[in-house]
Amino acid sequence: MAIDAGEIERLIKAGFPDAQIRIDDLRGDGDHYAATVISAAFKGKTRVQQHQMVYQALQGRMGNELHALALQTAAPQD
Amino acid sequence: MADQVTERIKQDITDNPVLLFMKGTPVFPQCGFSAAVVQILTTMGVKFKGVDVLADPEIREGIKVFSNWPTIPQLYVKGEFVGGCDIIREMYESGELQDYLKDHGVAIRA
Numbered sequence: 001m002a003i004d005a006g007e008i009e010r011l012i013k014a015g016f017p018d019a020q021i022r023i024d025d026l027r028g029d030g031d032h033y034a035a036t037v038i039s040a041a042f043k044g045k046t047r048v049q050q051h052q053m054v055y056q057a058l059q060g061r062m063g064n065e066l067h068a069l070a071l072q073t074a075a076p077q078d
Numbered sequence: 079m080a081d082q083v084t085e086r087i088k089q090d091i092t093d094n095p096v097l098l099f100m101k102g103t104p105v106f107p108q109c110g111f112s113a114a115v116v117q118i119l120t121t122m123g124v125k126f127k128g129v130d131v132l133a134d135p136e137i138r139e140g141i142k143v144f145s146n147w148p149t150i151p152q153l154y155v156k157g158e159f160v161g162g163c164d165i166i167r168e169m170y171e172s173g174e175l176q177d178y179l180k181d182h183g184v185a186i187r188a
Contacts, residue, residue, distance in 0.1 A: 047161060047165050047168070047169075048147075048159060048160075048161055048165065051147075051161075051162070051164070051165065052146055052147065055147070055148050060148075062148040062149065063142065063148035063149045064148075068111070070163075070164050071164050072164065072168070
């Protein structure tokens, strides 16, 4: 049950059109990724809310096809 | 989700000031992400209770719905969801977790 990095990026981009996204395949196995997402949509949100928004954009894949996605989120610096 | 499961979760997070929903037990974690959070709490000398979701499929699914969070582990402090592995690690490294626990009246090793 693997998913490719391009698919993750596409889903996140669809949820956050302004986002700067970086995806790293940590083990090269298509199953363990790290994502950094920077979007103005995160402004004023708690970290839990920011991650929930990304999980929402991934439409249920997190915890299923996507076993491990280490997530780092932030709003852009002014 | 069955109301009974919601009630059990609510009861558990009310009764235990620091509660970690995890895979395995604090002594024998069954997943690297759960183990990482156990290690952080242990290093800080925080007393916590672990709930092994592998031993209880209803809680395993129930907690994801309850928190609107798709993965395990999940840390609750004084009934509030603090985060999963990434957030806890990030907060620990910045010193924010230490302040958070102190502000919520949880004893940590100085």
